[in-house]
Amino acid sequence: MKKDIEIAQAATVAEINQIAAKIALSPADISPYSHDKAKLPLTTLNKLRQRPLGKLVLVTSINPTPAGEGKSTVTIGLADALNQLDQQAVIALREPSLGPVMGMKGGATGGGYAQVVPMADINLHFTGDMHALTAANNTLAALIDNHLHQGNQLQLDPKRIVWKRALDINDRALRETIIGLGKPANGQMRSDGFDITVASELMAILCLATDLTDLKARLNRILIGYTYDRQPVFVKDLGVAGALTVLLKDALQPNLVQTLEQTPAIIHGGPFANIAHGCNSILATEAALHAGQYAITEAGFGADLGAEKFLDIVTPQLPKAPDVIVVVATVRALKYNGGQALADLDQEDLTALEKGYANLQRHLQNMQKYGIPVVASINRFAQDTTAELDLLQNLISADGVASALTEVFAKGSQGGRDLAKLVMTASQQPANYQRLYQDDQSLTDKMTTIAQEIYGAQGIELTATAQRQLRLLKRQGWTNLPICIAKTQYSFSDQAKLLGAPSGFTLTIRDLIPKLGAGFIVALAGNILTMPGLPQHPAAEKIDIDAQGTITGLF
Amino acid sequence: MKKDIEIAQAATVAEINQIAAKIALSPADISPYSHDKAKLPLTTLNKLRQRPLGKLVLVTSINPTPAGEGKSTVTIGLADALNQLDQQAVIALREPSLGPVMGMKGGATGGGYAQVVPMADINLHFTGDMHALTAANNTLAALIDNHLHQGNQLQLDPKRIVWKRALDINDRALRETIIGLGKPANGQMRSDGFDITVASELMAILCLATDLTDLKARLNRILIGYTYDRQPVFVKDLGVAGALTVLLKDALQPNLVQTLEQTPAIIHGGPFANIAHGCNSILATEAALHAGQYAITEAGFGADLGAEKFLDIVTPQLPKAPDVIVVVATVRALKYNGGQALADLDQEDLTALEKGYANLQRHLQNMQKYGIPVVASINRFAQDTTAELDLLQNLISADGVASALTEVFAKGSQGGRDLAKLVMTASQQPANYQRLYQDDQSLTDKMTTIAQEIYGAQGIELTATAQRQLRLLKRQGWTNLPICIAKTQYSFSDQAKLLGAPSGFTLTIRDLIPKLGAGFIVALAGNILTMPGLPQHPAAEKIDIDAQGTITGLF
Secondary structure, three states: OOOHHHHHHHOOOOOHHHHHHHOOOOHHHOEEEOOOEEEOOHHHHHHHOOOOOOEEEEEEEOOOOOOOOOHHHHHHHHHHHHHHOOOOEEEEEOOOOHHHHOOOOOOOOEEOOEEEEOHHHHHOOOOOHHHHHHHHHHHHHHHHHHHHHOOOOOOEEEEEEOOOEEEOOOOHHHOOEEEOOOOHHHOOOEEEOEEEHHHOHHHHHHHHOOOHHHHHHHHHHOEEEEEOOOOEEEHHHHOOHHHHHHHHOOOOOOEEEEEOOOOEEEEOOOOOOOOOOOEOOHHHHHHHHHHOOEEEEEEOOOHHHHHHHHHHHHHHHOOOOOOEEEEEEOHHHHHHHOOOOHHHOOOOOHHHHHHHHHHHHHHHHHHHOOOOOEEEEEEOOOOOOHHHHHHHHHHHHHOOOEEEEEOHHHHHHHHHHHHHHHHHHHOOOOOOOOOOOOOOOOHHHHHHHHHHHHHOOOEEEEOHHHHHHHHHHHHHOOOOOOEEEEOOOOOOOOOOOOOOOOOOOEEEEOEEEEEOOOOEEEEEOOOOOOOOOOOOOOHHHOOEEOOOOOEEOOO | OOOHHHHHHHOOOOOHHHHHHHOOOOHHHOEEEOOOEEEOOHHHHHHHOOOOOOEEEEEEEOOOOOOOOOHHHHHHHHHHHHHHOOOOEEEEEOOOOHHHHOOOOOOOOEEOOEEEEOHHHHHOOOOOHHHHHHHHHHHHHHHHHHHHHOOOOOOEEEEEEOOOEEEOOOOHHHOOEEEOOOOHHHOOOEEEOEEEHHHOHHHHHHHHOOOHHHHHHHHHHOEEEEEOOOOEEEHHHHOOHHHHHHHHOOOOOOEEEEEOOOOEEEEOOOOOOOOOOOEOOHHHHHHHHHHOOEEEEEEOOOHHHHHHHHHHHHHHHOOOOOOEEEEEEOHHHHHHHOOOOHHHOOOOOHHHHHHHHHHHHHHHHHHHOOOOOEEEEEEOOOOOOHHHHHHHHHHHHHOOOEEEEEOHHHHHHHHHHHHHHHHHHHOOOOOOOOOOOOOOOOHHHHHHHHHHHHHOOOEEEEOHHHHHHHHHHHHHOOOOOOEEEEOOOOOOOOOOOOOOOOOOOEEEEOEEEEEOOOOEEEEEOOOOOOOOOOOOOOHHHOOEEOOOOOEEOOO
């Protein structure tokens, strides 16, 4: 089979004006970036808001494994298949981060015959959103350090600054730094560090902001540190939210591209699904909802992280809740969850599959708790045996859930017809969305609810640090916010190797971090790396471009 | 008078397709970025290369002063005036850096009624060139540190890495840092620092590269450090020039915008004029030369820095040398050079003007050494008296140079007609370009030539550090390259306060830095700050945006 980039390069890519026309937007309604990408200005979003809302389909998955699940691929293939069935479907997806592209990660633009294009551009600079976030993040950091240097009127304690710098690069050497060394003119020496840009609170803010006014208000609320007297200091105290909003004004506009089958895809924002909420921007989902009969979106990592956050953090801010939830699973990943070794996954193993099914089962049950119709998508791999596929379908069916095989990677929309039909049927069923918790519950209650209801924990336990932070949050009145749990994506629990559907464990909360601009409290249940590193042989060593501009080695 | 941003916001901005049409390019020939900006793909540049070459006009100035000279404003106004006289003029300009915009600097997009638009966008993210450079610069840095971390096969000495990180932010706290702190997984601890992006060698490379192949070859030649055995290590040794070229592929394409009077302006690249060569990209100048009857370009800082480098470093790589050189001066700046205090410049002072004229006089004489017709542009300020203007015109005339008054800031093209006519006449005169030195002269000879012929020094003197570097350069055979002297822009000498036309001084060369990718040797004749800081009250405090997206406080 061809490589993803070869398929993408061989695709017939429509002029972006034609894609806009498919959702009844004129060339003047969009802001083109080259001939195959565009931004949707906020005025256009207002125009779209006059149209009725389509059905919202949330694609999520079992816990990710090294075997791969293909959630983005299914999301894209499902939309293509719906369009092929004469439904108007529009995709809302997260945009990829550049850093991992130079490292080792596969693209975040689907794969095989279910991709969004122009694939290379989307994975590289795209329309500059990440770079605008990096610039705004570091402008704020420079303004903070400049404040220290220019007399420190706010009495910010250099040891209690919580705003870090950011780069969209995998750069382990920047995780912990000392800055401000050298002469007095070089400012105040202090310890600092860099996160990857997608881990910046600005990314979460961009994805939750509804317009420029809301964006600026959220920026004003960002906590940047504490004074020597332990009083919180916010961006509003520096008076620079206007400048940061200016830097983010274009990044706030969702991006329009297309799939290989010319389905409109709105790709915008890509926060981490651990220390942030892991979903594309609200504006992108909203635009997709108004632009098509079906808006197909996905949430990061497994349903325990991404979908829970989509449903408890994001949905209350959307014009409507999902009408259908699709949980993506693969035979291979479930066998891995059931104990089969990664190297053996090509061999049939019904016992491991049956055992590993527990992972999918709990995700399905969890999603049903939200009162929304749930279906399963079995993303077929070439090595799956008929016996395995039959067994999995029977297991799902025995739990009263409908499922469909998908082969969109290999076949494009043709491989997604069954799932599309299933989604169409399910979306006619009544949905009665209910959130797992209410914001006015105590922080401990909210964390316990997620841990018990979604993760299968018996309860939570707070470290001394977390308890201290909890007292701070209560003292400051920062409690009436949703919880964003940061834990390993590989397990329901806080231990990466506890596969399947573990229960009875205690979830350890190590720290609580207020993200007041984003509007949630991050509960750290693990050692989350917010700045990745590069592998021994980074992808950068293989990436090349010829004299005509043709890229090779990207994926 | 209205603020620059108010004038820009009130302007009638043509669709970029219409601007492209003015230089006979179709919508398919350009790559739009929104409706008012575009990139010129390399295929389009090849198309343009089939057309004849126009006249090349280089705009330069006296040494900059706090009184302001308005070089970019004159460049823009001159092109507008030529167009108004039915000549087809196209501008080639440097693109602004974002960092200073948040600090205190005025825009780099002209002023008053001689501006390029969309002014705010150009001063902010524009088409992402700076961000691509930042990403490529820091990807290389991360790859270097990753190499150290992953076994250091090349035996790079962490204390001898010369590649720094970069951000397009004014951030004094990042000038000197320690990175790689913390656990072993965080890589090798070492001292490092950040430059502002425009000071990165990548910016100089982007501005000198002629196509993707040349770009990649230059990237391969970048010196990143030395081994423990003091052997040089290059990007080619890391094998990542392909990936860096991919990151810069779009940034290599010049940007097309327009003036307030809808003159096509190609804005691309903006290297420092001290530690780099201070001119827009070769591709932009070349495109402008083929697109119009007149290509109007400018060089950074005064003629001693920017123009010298344009003529000795850039011109040999252009399809033709300048046909006319315009030296911009103002009465105020010359009076300042003649000793009048900044606060008193509104008062007539013919003595100071006559004394300060020495600065302009030497720049005019210097430019004449290149064998190209030279004219002077007196950029009129409202406070200039008739007696002052008469005196200045007489002084210039007495030196056998033609001059014209310009009032483009206040009047747009109407204020540039005299200069335009002067330039048209001068461009008919025979030009016989000759470089000041040849690359095969010794490094000392080349530096001495510039110091004596352009600066008026009696000679040069190398510090012990510079002498050591000179021996290294000779040993490595890195001598057959042009010289790029980095010194204060405020004086002909290496002392900022030595105004007018000092002579008899000795230029002290403190260090010699090989920029092998850019293809020149930087001779440091001063303490050049490559990462600016923010002032006590940064512009960011005043910049704002309303709910409709209208920006205020930018300039």
